[in-house]
Amino acid sequence: MASKTTVRSEGGKVRRVVVVGGGLAGLMTVIKLCEAKVPVDLLSLVPVKRSHSVCAQGGINASVNTKGEGDSPQVHLEETAYGGDFLANQPPVRGMAEAAPGIVNMLDRMGVPFNRTPEGLLDFRRFGGTLFHRTAFAGATTGQQLLYALDEQVRRFEVEDVVDDHGVSIPGEKMVRKFEMWDFLEPILDDSGVCVGAVAQDLKTMQIRPFLGDAVVLATGGPGLVFGRSTNSVICTGTAAIAAYKAGAVYANGEFIQVHPTAIPGADKLRLISESARGEGGRIWVPKDKADKRAANDIPERERDYFLERMYPGYGNLVPRDIASRALFKTCFHEGRGIFDEATGKNELAVYLDLTHKDEKFLRAKLAGILEIYEKFAGVDPYKHPMKVFPAVHYSMGGLWVDYEADARGSLKAGSPRNHATNLPGLYAVGEVDYQYHGANRLGANSLLSCIYGGLVTGPAVASYRQAMAKSAFDLPKSIFEKAEKRATDDYARILTQNTDAKAPENAYKLHEELAETMLRDCTIERDNKALDGVLAKIGELDLRVKSVRVTDTSQRVNQGAQFVRHLENMLVLARVIAQGARNRDESRGAHYKPDFPRRDDERFGRTTLAVHEQVGSVKFVRAFDYTCAGETVHVTDAIDTSLVTPRERKYEQAGAASAAATGKLGSEPESKSGATTEAR
Template structure:
């Protein structure tokens, strides 16, 4: 019997960590990436990565990190995976150190830590304002070592098209396309790990994500039977800057290091910001959230900006922008701590944030939802190390990790938990795949050659159908319309009539895509063809987001429907008769209350059902947790 092998799709932190763990265990890994691995979207994460090291002497604790993550996610994250992730975070940081990652340090030589949104303790390790890049490069060096030893085979500039499953339904490989030659080829393996990142391009151009963050790969798995979970929860980062070409993120670290968000108190005030007296400035986060101030969680900050600009009419120039002000801070300090984002703003806005406030607005940033993955609960309340269930999808042999899974963030992601969850989930998925491979006994059944040939031919046929299209529609225009639709009707604030309209318009966009015309096009390196294929899968994914949002009649985390924001009876707590009557009424009317949304693909649209959330460690006790 041949040695089992694995395919990892995606070269970001999740995919690289999975690759390292599987290859270190002695199995061959074929790693596929849309582009050079070092360009993966993990490099765009700026502010830092969470781990309780308590280098600031604030008596921080792992328990508090767990609670902050659970409460930040509005109790919609399964708690065992959260517990294990937070407990393993300090060890991950030490491992990154040994890989050569150059974290920022205090004058005493300790790892420096900064404050991030939604927490009261400084627990975010960072490497200036380019943390994701430094972490990715550290793991990439380990993968290159394994590649030089023949344990990793890397294919850059290849795109995942579909899964290959045997007659028992077990995932046994993939079909992928060379983006240069458009060759379509089958890759066989004994397990597949999807680590293909997020889906922010559903909201383009008002998204902070790369143009490659389409979610197409996850959508293709979903269309072949994989479940999607909690897709309606989409985080809008409160501090993004608009550009002529795309939207760029101004890291939450700017707020964590003392940045203040404000608008003039007088609507339409067009004076230069530095000339507006303090008394005439509205520091609305500090007034709305006196406990956290400018470091309030992202979902609350984004909704506050929406309220101030859309309802109160105080947006700069009457629009959706507000000021993010660093000018009161020491220039040398912020240049050292935030140099990367300051340079981005200088380059693309033509303004120096050291001397003038930045203009920012909420933009689509991170999907908390993604491919559903399993876990096995251990006796200590965390997850069982090495279990084959951890990060397994509902398709046997298919695993998922990184931003394309749903496992750790519930209804809203805590700032600086993304690099942590990507790294941790990749490591766990890799270890689970190793256990899965070691469980093989005897000869493994192969996939019939005719089934492989049929799927390759089907994918080639899809390419030809697009290339030979004779319609009048431009896919890039359709994508613009998709982004505008999602931003307007499935955005920061939602309402059921708008969501119903969005679903109808998404069906119309799908019909328009059937009438695409490229004109004369090369039979190789045809990026319009690649994009048109991705766009169809993006529209399918957008339907899941909108359908899940329509079905969830409550306000929780990044999903906010004012019509269902019922006030809690004043002065009541769990156990009080008035509160228990409120809770019973809420549960009776909301069958998705404290449950995970599960979407299954059908030809006429997604079918939604719900799954209980594991609340075994820290059940909600405060009335505010039941909103």
């Protein structure tokens, strides 16, 4: 039986939902919950406006087709499924592609300063994996503009009263209560395994406390820090997802990690130079002669190898990221054709990304944000000199497994409580932390879209779930929450006090460096089973050594060292999921590439990887499981729903591969702009 009221619990408490994460996915979810009159507690590790979404540069996809190229949501769906090497369930992708034009219009109305054409229409640029202009953008700071727009909407709800079921404001209760600088530690499960809240820690006072919630939504972003150096913010450790995984949530397709082709090489955080640089005409090249020691501007055009344009004449510099990164890696690493570095006297692992042929005024209007970043961090003027770039870990296609319910058209059923539900009843996941939309390789500018679309879907899904609850979390015995709080408090005390007398304690940051080194070297662009065995052995070694970590700071205020130990322990668990998933998948698909198994193998591996936690030091993979959502038992298998776009081999060597998608005739001979196709990989 559903609860008697929707706003208050039986005991008269305001029934809130906990949203963890204030990036685009979290904020959009909060807005939709508030629109459905569901009060929210919003938790974030950093100030919401510093969420990693703020770094997004190039844009957000929507097939608005203002340029009259024949683009449509159907083409967007097909190119996304195709670019993702057919690992994504297609109904959610259809829902996302169909919603995209409306999403961009909504953002425009919210005040996002999108670039416009001289006629005043929204401008769209090209991005990877498509021949269409599909990417709306606000210069090269699109993420920041989007995040600030959603943040403003949420601030409105922070001052809006919660109104009870009789229309009366509840004193002191606002629709959104925001808790910034709080670290999510674990979901709280009741005796039957239903998620009824979250335990979190205040990173200023280090106080640990439970947050009750009729449901919890994780919108906690990606895990780039597992690889040490990446384009992600340093808070992107994936710790929240792994806390959920350790509590029983299934983690899906962990092995699919995107390596972006163009970041500024560096020793720590790697700054991205967005695909939009190539979308606006940037060209990748290396000297034809690998012994060429001249500066870039002294090398004449005919002596440059624009290798992406040579290898992929149709898509050129805008092949999907997995393909571009592999080509860059092969050129620099295997063929030794990087850029001569005077300091070392050798070719360094870098290629040129050249925009110097473009008009400076044009570049300033479209790309100023990223070109400023290059100038600031590389100390070279990119308007006058080609930039030096190399691939960097960027994005996780894998994440917490989430469900969906398809409608009769094969899109998402609006308002179904199953949409974005994890297998832990009451726990939802949305944004980069879920695995839903991008299959084996995400197309550029599809992430901002999936975050916002995911939020639009998750809000109503959670509202439906809450509506169907037999008993609110706010009516459960206090002991459930006290137990969870105590467990987390004890665990934190363990971190502070362990190994105080050890003669040779370990340093958490050093262990992280070792983890990152092995993951980066052997678990990114090219994967080899022997090397992966080495990665797994190293993780095993680190699992043991992490027990000997001693924190140097035991204070009860802003203790980042102790917090990092917790995140490191979780990163090790996630690293194992990624590496073991990669070890098991003996094929090449999207971002997962094994030279020893160079082809996609649909028969053996055309399925979702489903990882289940058993204990630290091992990961179990399952082919099926059951879970319960809003009273319904759902049987889940690892089969992929490819009912909308028939899988076929990817062929990006010639223009026409994506145009094949554009015709809606995948599987048949493409009617492409060039009409040509070749075998891929």
